[in-house]
Amino acid sequence: MYVYSDAEDTSGSGISVLNFLIIGALCGFIIAISVIGLLATAVKLLQDKSGKFWILGTFMSIFNVTCVVFMCLFIWCVELSESNCYGGYFVQNFFFHAFCVSFDSFILYRAYGTCGWNQWVLLGSIVLVLHRIGWWAADLKESYGYWDSGIRTCGYYQNPNTAVGSNCADILADVFSTAISLGFNLQYLNTNWMNTLKIIIQENS
Numbered sequence: 001m002y003v004y005s006d007a008e009d010t011s012g013s014g015i016s017v018l019n020f021l022i023i024g025a026l027c028g029f030i031i032a033i034s035v036i037g038l039l040a041t042a043v044k045l046l047q048d049k050s051g052k053f054w055i056l057g058t059f060m061s062i063f064n065v066t067c068v069v070f071m072c073l074f075i076w077c078v079e080l081s082e083s084n085c086y087g088g089y090f091v092q093n094f095f096f097h098a099f100c101v102s103f104d105s106f107i108l109y110r111a112y113g114t115c116g117w118n119q120w121v122l123l124g125s126i127v128l129v130l131h132r133i134g135w136w137a138a139d140l141k142e143s144y145g146y147w148d149s150g151i152r153t154c155g156y157y158q159n160p161n162t163a164v165g166s167n168c169a170d171i172l173a174d175v176f177s178t179a180i181s182l183g184f185n186l187q188y189l190n191t192n193w194m195n196t197l198k199i200i201i202q203e204n205s
Contacts, residue, residue: 020078027071034064034071059109063102070095077154082147085154089145097136100166104132104173111177115184128176132169138162 038061045057073092080088108125115121142159 023078024075027075031068031071034067037064056106056109056113059102059106063099063106066095066099066102070099077145077156080145080154082149082152082154085145085147087145088154089156090140093140093143097139097166100170101129101132101136104170105129107177108173111180114181118184121180124176128169128173132166132173135162135166135169139166 041057041060041064044053048054048057070092073088073095077088077092105125108128112118112121112125139159139162142162143157145154145156147153148155
């Protein structure tokens with residue numbers, strides 16, 4: 001994808017320099033947050049004497065690493081050429097789904113721990129993760145980068161069905177983990193709806 005030199009030019013499928021700078025700044029901000037998260041996780045792992053944090057820390061590290069890689073690929077894909085158009089977007093899409101699956105796994109594992117390691121919750125979490133991985137595979141097959149020789153630009157086709165399926169799978173994981181956390185903590189809330197709201201915010205932050 002070409003980057004236009006005129007900041008006001010938004011014709012074609014390229015992006016202006018101004019838009020490119022905005023995208024770069026946003027991606028850089030997200031990368032910085034992920035790196036801070038990785039450092040905080042590393043410190044927590046070093047301070048953890050009980051050895052109970054390493055699984056959760058691993059999930060956190062994986063989704064932060066995949067987020068950093070995806071953001072870097074997102075910027076790189078702006079200027080793909082004909083030779084690397086398909087492959088570039090394939091790799092970018094792969095890491096996008098890797099980030100989503102790792103984050104879903106993280107919140108589901110937290111819910112599993114919150115409920116006291118209930119085996120039915122574990123089974124449900126595994127099903128949801130496998131369901132999300134299925135949409136990951138489907139989207140890698142159905143969505144792809146392509147070279148438009150007419151305007152000499154690398155475009156990307158997103159299959160609408162796999163996009164909806166992937167998003168719904170992520171929402172299901174979020175709803176399930178939130179419902180489990182609320183359900184197993186309800187006995188401690190004493191019908192205090194402010195505490196309920198606090199848990200909902202924590203589970204979705």
